[in-house]
Amino acid sequence: xxxxxxxxxxxxxxxxxxxxxxxxxxxxxxxxxxxxxxxxxxxxxxxxxxxxxxxxxxxxxxxxxxxxxxxxxxxxxxxxxxxxxxxxxxxxxxxxxxxxxxxxxxxxxxxxxxxxxxxxxxxxxxxxxxxxxxxxxxxxxxxxxxxxxxxxxxxxxxxxxxxxxxxxxxxxxxxxxxxxxxxxxxxxxxxxxxxxxxxxxxxxxxxxxxxxxxxxxxxxxxxxxxxxxxxxxxxxxxxxxxxxxxxxxxxxxxxxxxxxxxxxxxxxxxxxxxxxxxxxxxxxxxxxxxxxxxxxxxxxxxxxxxxxxxxxxxxxxxxxxxxxxxxxxxxxxxxxxxxxxxxxxxxxxxxxxxxxxxxxxxxxxxxxxxxxxxxxxxxxxxxxxxxxxxxxxxxxxxxxxxxxxxxxxxxxxxxxxxxxxxxxxxx
Amino acid sequence: xxxxxxxxxxxxxxxxxxxxxxxxxxxxxxxxxxxxxxxxxxxxxxxxxxxxxxxxxxxxxxxxxxxxxxxxxxxxxxxxxxxxxxxxxxxxxxxxxxxxxxxxxxxxxxxxxxxxxxxxxxxxxxxxxxxxxxxxxxxxxxxxxxxxxxxxxxxxxxxxxxxxxxxxxxxxxxxxxxxxxxxxxxxxxxxxxxxxxxxxxxxxxxxxxxxxxxxxxxxxxxxxxxxxxxxxxxxxxxxxxxxxxxxxxxxxxxxxxxxxxxx
Numbered sequence: 001x002x003x004x005x006x007x008x009x010x011x012x013x014x015x016x017x018x019x020x021x022x023x024x025x026x027x028x029x030x031x032x033x034x035x036x037x038x039x040x041x042x043x044x045x046x047x048x049x050x051x052x053x054x055x056x057x058x059x060x061x062x063x064x065x066x067x068x069x070x071x072x073x074x075x076x077x078x079x080x081x082x083x084x085x086x087x088x089x090x091x092x093x094x095x096x097x098x099x100x101x102x103x104x105x106x107x108x109x110x111x112x113x114x115x116x117x118x119x120x121x122x123x124x125x126x127x128x129x130x131x132x133x134x135x136x137x138x139x140x141x142x143x144x145x146x147x148x149x150x151x152x153x154x155x156x157x158x159x160x161x162x163x164x165x166x167x168x169x170x171x172x173x174x175x176x177x178x179x180x181x182x183x184x185x186x187x188x189x190x191x192x193x194x195x196x197x198x199x200x201x202x203x204x205x206x207x208x209x210x211x212x213x214x215x216x217x218x219x220x221x222x223x224x225x226x227x228x229x230x231x232x233x234x235x236x237x238x239x240x241x242x243x244x245x246x247x248x249x250x251x252x253x254x255x256x257x258x259x260x261x262x263x264x265x266x267x268x269x270x271x272x273x274x275x276x277x278x279x280x281x282x283x284x285x286x287x288x289x290x291x292x293x294x295x296x297x298x299x300x301x302x303x304x305x306x307x308x309x310x311x312x313x314x315x316x317x318x319x320x321x322x323x324x325x326x327x328x329x330x331x332x333x334x335x336x337x338x339x340x341x342x343x344x345x346x347x348x349x350x351x352x353x354x355x356x357x358x359x360x361x362x363x364x365x366x367x368x369x370x371x372x373x374x375x376x377x378x379x380x381x382x383x384x385x386x387x388x389x390x391x392x393x394x395x396x397x398x399x400x401x402x403x404x405x406x407x408x409x410x411x412x413x414x415x416x417x418x419x420x421x422x423x424x425x426x427x
Numbered sequence: 428x429x430x431x432x433x434x435x436x437x438x439x440x441x442x443x444x445x446x447x448x449x450x451x452x453x454x455x456x457x458x459x460x461x462x463x464x465x466x467x468x469x470x471x472x473x474x475x476x477x478x479x480x481x482x483x484x485x486x487x488x489x490x491x492x493x494x495x496x497x498x499x500x501x502x503x504x505x506x507x508x509x510x511x512x513x514x515x516x517x518x519x520x521x522x523x524x525x526x527x528x529x530x531x532x533x534x535x536x537x538x539x540x541x542x543x544x545x546x547x548x549x550x551x552x553x554x555x556x557x558x559x560x561x562x563x564x565x566x567x568x569x570x571x572x573x574x575x576x577x578x579x580x581x582x583x584x585x586x587x588x589x590x591x592x593x594x595x596x597x598x599x600x601x602x603x604x605x606x607x608x609x610x611x612x613x614x615x616x617x618x619x620x621x622x623x624x625x626x627x628x629x630x631x632x633x634x635x636x637x638x639x640x641x642x643x644x645x646x647x648x649x650x651x652x653x654x655x656x657x658x659x660x661x662x663x664x665x666x667x668x669x670x671x672x673x674x675x676x677x678x679x680x681x682x683x684x685x686x687x688x689x690x
Contacts, residue, residue: 014688025599082531084687097531105529108451110458119451122444123530 010089064221095174104164142166214321267373271303290388448540504552512545516589587671594682638667
């Protein structure tokens, strides 16, 4: 098979300050003069978003690209779609490329749905003839037949989204680059999109798909590339790479999680979670948690300000990124009026942790009233659940039985009847 | 060299998008229907009336026998195209930042489509020029055929300068504030209020350096049988315009590699 995409030692450097902050001609002139007087005075700080990335993707491959926020995935996509140029290295792409970094790029409020389809289609590289030929199919896919000649400023955000994806789903490029567009829309529409993606795969097109949704990546891709710190960390079979990626979140584990060194955190930061300690009911630290254990999770925090009505919570995900459960103190109405500046902790008692044995990824957060987070640590640790004799049968349970273990009993509800007797009562 | 060929091939491949951007600009501008078109007619008309009163009647600047209204109006139509479109060209990249960071297409079609869409106003203005000719019972000779060529020349000049301004605006945000000021100066160093012949010989040479001078003078001369076209002056403008187009293209291509990172 021929190569669709070849990258050789591709690197990209961004100058800090240049990208974020707006430059004025006046500053440049001043700096230039200053440079003349003192040539060693000026240095620009720069970061390498990508470093020596080499890849070969064959025609017809559907490749997933995964990695943490800021790992360089978006930069890679932008280079592949020719939006930005690499600082160094060679990029070779054969065939027509369409990149979908956003749904409905270039939509204009004043134009009608039909006009926007034509405009958006040609922005994505379709010819006018192609768009017009596909118009009915696009409109039907989006389900906006009634409003197609209405300016899209009257559309709901859902309609806009559907129309944008409908155009994208009817693209016919050789190489398709997709960034997280599936992360939006209602469940029904997402299903439709996934089906459209299936269609793309069977059509034998080359697809590069960036997502945080591991289930979607696993479902669609035959190969996965894991980008970490601007480099290719792993490249191979979907399942292997996803598992390695998910388990990397809990590298170097202790009982409980020391969170002081976690850098990948968001939120206002008036209070930070410092650690999550795992204990049994007598507050003795534990290293091993088994299915069905009674567990205490101690959220330790450091507050810089008084926080009213804080909400502490934990989310538990599977290794493939599916949310299994969330536990927070808002759900149970265990309101905390405020926490004072300083260090402190709050204990979460879990009656019995009925997770099947396996590895789970954990997200912790400290929120306040409203959607505001003080601290949000995505996938900051791994919870290892060991097998136990949960059903007291001596059989033990394993991860192949699923994710959750239900407390259950089998009972003979009615007396056992003979076949003849049941026939009689049934008639 | 090979890079240049593929650049032009890419441009050709995206010609449809270029028309669509121009079409979008026109469509959006006239979406408010009546007011939109009325504005296009009113702007040069009102400016012309002010000029007639101020410079024609009060200051009595010479117009070499051309009726005042026609004299100002034929210069104002191209000037308003130039000044409005140049400003919009300069902002065309920054105002489409969301496109630059999300999709690939040859970046130069943004200023180019702005230069093209501005022509609609120009053509509406031209229709009024014909009206004025009829009003003054002036029958132009064959030189009126130069009008479309001059229009083309003006578009190229605007596009060439527009590319430079657009690329600079991406990098330096204060260029946006400098542009209107430069355009205002342009109004005075271009023969719009006055005629080139009424300028003393020693200053005339300086004005010739402005490529707009030859184009605007030729616009005037193409209509009135009383005026002759100064071919030498027009030739200078053509050479300058071509140079600006080439320099603008080279500059723009150098700068476009970093647009998505800076915008």
